[in-house]
Amino acid sequence: MSKTALTVFLCTHKDCNRAWDHVCDGSPGKWLKRQFEEAGLPYKLDVVKTDCMDRCKEAACLCLVHKDHARLLTDVRSKHDIGRLLAAAMDLVGVEWRVTERDS
């Protein structure tokens, strides 16, 4: 089965970097990829580290992009937020296929 491409713009600037330290040990990008893999989601994550997204008080921040849809996620503060991130990714990808399904 082919994987669905999902781009993750991941803020690694100062405040988010501090928040990511509470979420995972090491690289947040690798952690995210591992979580998606362990959840069995057929997504291929392309993680792009970014500078500040101007939402520092809501760190850690990331933006999921799939085709022409995007979802900004903030307040990622612990590993327990992974459920919310996975649900947002599934919803984001679902938006695209629901629109396609309706159009056919």
Ligand code: FES
């Ligand atoms: S440091 Fe991430 S939004 Fe500013």
